[in-house]
Amino acid sequence: MNDPKIRRFVLAALLAVVLVLPASSDEGMWLFNKPPKDILQKKYGFTVTPEFMDHLRLASISFGGASGSFVSPEGLVLTNHHVGRGAVQNLSTKDRDLMKTGFYARTQAEELKVPGMELRVLIGIADVTDKVLGAEKPGTTPVEAADARQKVIAALENEAAGTAGMRGTVVTLYSGGMYHLYTYKLYDDVRLVFAPEYLVAFFGGDQDNFTYPRYDLDITLFRIYENGRPFKSDNYIKWSTTGVREGDLVLCSGHPGSTGRLLTMGQLEFLRDTSYPFNIANLKRRQAYMHAYAAQGEEQSRIAMRNLFGIENSLKATIGYQSGLLDEKLLAKKLREEQSLRAQVAKSTDLEKAYGPAWDEIAAAEKAYASFFKPLAFFERANGFYTTYFTMARTIVRMAMEKPKPNADRLREFRDASLPSVERGLLSPAPIYDDFEVVKLGDSLAQLQEELPDMMEVRWILGGRSPQDVARDLIAGTKLKDIDARKKLLDGGLTAVYQSQDPMIKLALLVDPVSRGLRARYEDQVDAVETRNGTRIAQAMFKLEGTSIPPDATGTLRLSFGAVKGYVENGRKVAFQTTFAGLYDKSAKAGNKDPYELPARFITKKPAVNLATPVDFVSTADSIGGNSGSPLVNRKGEFVGVLFDGNIQSLPTRFVYEDTISRSVMVHGQGIIEALLKIYDAKPLVDEILGRK
Helix, strand or coil, X not given: CCCHHHHHHHHHHHHHHCCCCCCCCCCCCEECCCCCHHHXXXXXXXXXXHHHHHHHHHHEEECCCCXXXXXXXXXXXXXXXXXXXXXXXXXXXXXXXHHHHCEECCCHHHCEECCCCCEEEEEEEEECHHXXXXXXXXXXXXXXXXXXXXXXXXXXXXXXXXXXXXXXEEEEEHHHCEEEEEEEXXXXXXXXXXXXXXXXXXXXXXXXXXXXXXXXXXXXXXXEEEXXXXXXXXXXXXXXXXXXXXXXXXXXXXXXXXCCCCCCHHHHHHXXXXXXXXXHHHHHHHXXXXXXXXXXXXXXXXXXXXXXXXXXXXXXXXXXXXXXXXXXXXXXXXXXXXXXXXXXXXXXXXXXXXXXXXXXXXXXXXXXXXXXXXXXXXXXXCCCCCCHHHXXXXXXXXXXXHCCCCHHHCCHHHCCCCHHHHHHHHCCXXXXXXXXXXXXXXXXXXXXXXXXXXXHHHHHHHCCCCHHHHHHHHHHHCCCCCHHHHXXXXXXXXXXXXXXXXXXXXXXHHHHHHHHHHHHHHHHHHHHHHHHHHHHHHHHHHHHCCCCCCCCCCCCCEEEEEEEXXXXXXXXXXXXXXXXXXXHHHHHHXXXXXXXXXXXXXXXXXXXXXXXCEEEEEECCCCCCCCCCXXXXXXXXXXXXXXXXXXXXXXXXXXXXXXXXXXXXEEEHHHHHXXXXXXXXXXXXXXXXXXXX
């Protein structure tokens, strides 16, 4: 990896990777600066131009774990309702539940500013592989190499963030074989424009989540402001008035979270045997007590809904991912691929010496990881302290500890490039509900006691008392609900933190040493080993096979593509799109009862609706969690839909892509316009979207 000749060869091979994917597959979440031009030309006769890619990139928006896009020159932004639900809930109160009633600002003056929301647009990409890998010296250990890389990464990110409102992030690609510096423009004045009622945004509820056919109006519209005025830009996606037909090419621009198609068998087995079982059990536990809390009354139900959707969505997704790893055929395919590559490496003495140990070293690291996974999850990843207040307290404590250090020596999330966003989030006026926080914290402390009863820190925290009593006292005693109290601690630095009598700050201080120790152990024994050897495997793969695969998803902007296409499931043909007629029919057959209850306005406005108008549709476009809110465009670059889900068969594609039955699910652009016009009487908004203003 440290040999310049090898590095240059690997980079050349990686550049060639984007050119030759088998034409039978729509697989791939492609880098925007290396789009699959030849594939799209060969399979779909579509010519990708730099202008097309630049425009789509600048029209795409990161929602911090999800996606969105500009849809008017006045800063209007479209994403999913489930992406914007946190904002909608934060703007709701007991007496004005926007999740239940929906919201539409008929004028810009009525638009509601969203507390704490920050959106990003990717304005620049630079290949910094030579700079990052060049920091490593021959003969260094994985830990020393990781430290050297991180110092260079910190400097690159800091330089990119030199201008106010900008952020630089170095992205690791191909398991460490390539590094790109992404430069973002940040926007923190975001206002709610439109949100439908929860009943129709999540029609079918958790029962229909990750299924198809679907009939969801899963959209929310925001507006970005700059200097107090709507943001002006020519980089927005114009709306298609013709929709899509079966067989049409669609292109998806979004921020897929993570895939595991390049993981080793050791890493896959760790997920299957350790990580996923823990996460599934943990999510089921939270789901159960949140439902119990919600059953106490209407207000409790409203409050619990803030977390419950995310819990149930994650649970269903994780079970789907695990189903792939429990599939003997899928795992056998991954094993054959790995064995084939290792056999080719073993044929050459030089290659075996350079790359051969990589798989075994990763496998050993995964075994070590399994031995301390639970303490890491409960302490450093805060599963044992599940409350908004602890998250705040830890952030305050660590910021005070990290800021005095040289930038490159800090924990990555507290480097200069990240601090403005961290502080903005910490000082958000988003509401906190103490009764619910007591329930969350009490259960997580009980789980901590059950899972790690012999840890000294656990005994100190509980002091022989019940987890529920400890949780009540911690929540009752903390002053962190007060934004001014948070700000005083931030401004006061370490002195203020150490002298604070706030019990939540004291808890964060108590658990910080063991948490940091577990984090350092993970970074040294697992992360550094995975990166060093993942890079070696990438080198071997591209040198020997020259196979064309895009890098795994990293939560950064990617391009995917596919055909609008139905499928056959259990001998039954599933049509590529659904309509308003199907929506009303499904509700009627269920007696308009939960989870197929429609908002009242949908019933009263039904006579005005063209029931043949499509609501949702599916495509073979490759997607994963994080693509929620991604715009789908046609050959002209026009908006035809917004991705909000995948069917259940799509979940194992986290590891192996297939397009026989797995599909991405989109809200249809024509359905959005029909609903806005005929049901919500939002003609001014439609005029803006369609460019009629």
